[in-house]
Amino acid sequence: MITDQLEPIITQPSSIDPINSSEAFHSSAPAQHRFKLRKFWLKFHLYIGLFGGGLFVLMSLTGSFLVFYKVIDEWLNPALVTTSGEGSYRPLNEIVAMARAAGPPGGVLDSLEWPSHRHSVFLTWYKVQTDKSEPFHWHQATIDPYTGALLSRDREWGGYLVSFIYNLHASLLLDDTGATIVGFAAIFLLVSISTGLYLWWPRPGRLRQALTFTSRRSVIRRQYEWHKLSGFYSAIILGMLAFTGVYLEFGDYVIPIVRLFSPIQEFPKEQEIQSVPTAGVSSLPVEQAIVLAMQVFPEGELRYLGLPQEDHGVYYIALHQPGEVRASGGESQVWLDQYSGKVLRVHDWNRFTGGETFLAWLFPLHNGEAFGLTGRWIVFIAGFVPLLLYVTALRMWWLKRQAHRRQQV
Secondary structure, eight states, X not given: OHHHHHHHXXXXXXXXXXXXXXXXXXXXXXXXXXXXXXXXXXHHHHHHHHHHHHHHHHHHHHHHHHHTHHHHHHHHOHHHHOOOOOSOOOOHHHHHHHHHHHOOTTEEEEEEEOOSSTTOOEEEEEEEEOSSSSSEEEEEEEEOTTTOOEEEEEEETTSSHHHHHHHHXXXXXXXXXXXXXXXXXXHHHHHHHHHHHHHHOOOTXXXXXXXXXXXXXXXXXXXXXXXXXXXXXXXXXXXXXXXXXXXXXXXXXXXXXXXXXXXXXXXOOGGGSOOOOOXXXXXXXXXXXXXXXXXXXXXXXXXXXXXXXXXXXXEEEEEEOTTOSOTTSOSEEEEEETTTOOEEEEEOGGGOOHHHHHHHHHHHHHHSGGGHHHHHHHXXXXXXXXXXXXXXXXXXHHHHHHHHHHHHO
16 A cells, blocks of 8 residues: 555654664654654555545645636636726716626626726626526626726636636535535645644754755655655645635634634625615615715725615625735725615724734635735745645655565566
8 A cells, every 4th residue: 555655765753864774763662652653643644645635736736727817817818808998987887787788698787896907897797596406606797897898798607717717626516515525625734734744843953954955865765855845845835725725615613713812793694784675765876886985985996896686685895995915805895775875884904803804814815915926926836836745755655666566576
């Protein structure tokens, strides 16, 4: 089995040559105990890698892709999601009217995302009822902000490349069941990183040796050192990605834990915040709702508009204020009565508690945007490390297996 083949390579402490050393740990009871404990964690580490390594690689490579998924979509489909226009945007009421007219059959306009840069477009989102187990599918249309022209319609989420990979990364295309699997994979990756660090930990006086690569020994030794050093130097980044992944999949369990240390204001459910219909009074125009939200956050930049779906529905506007860590979204949010324009609820980034700020950092850390373009590239590159770890581990197993076969001839 794979553990039997790898064990002779890395059961010894990292300060001892894992290939050629004859030093044993039988000189004392404590040393023998350390040897047995190390052997146990080695097998545990290897079994996690054996059964979860392929999934770790899939999650990390798709995660690297998603760091730049909007840029990739623009590169693949420039006519659908980019514009060469310039000047002022068309009135928002006009954009919304076009969005309503462009909806797919049976679709209900749910929300709009603002252009993310000068050549970007409005993304409009629709809920389309299905006859399957899930209640609805998401569909998308895109509108040129400068001309109000419809650029694409009825792009079903999951039906084009970047959305397919997004779903693969988040749920393995298996909806809630897949999301649970991905969440547990993130937990096991955290365990794998922790046990790997334990196995790497050098004896006193051997730190420099443990931190450097030497290729003077055998091919197996070189594979071992590539595995050891790539794992060590990427441990913090991979651990952060795994932890934030756990939150994204198991937020309903993480948030109560954080709440033990700091108050957290949750995103309200539909039945908790509603408009009050008034006889003879129609919904406020979209542009007026935006003006009211901007009065709450004068320095905010618009990111997202959620439209009322029913008589009791509300306007939901998300804005990005200076200092917010998530540049692509808005942590400052306003809920408005669709008839009176009354502010029903506000989430203000500048008034977040410690727990709310902690949670607000997790997604931007996961995709790297917390540290700008540099952070995105770091996360992108880190996504290839599990592949290197997996390949070097399999390579060690294969080389050792070949060596055993030669010895038996």
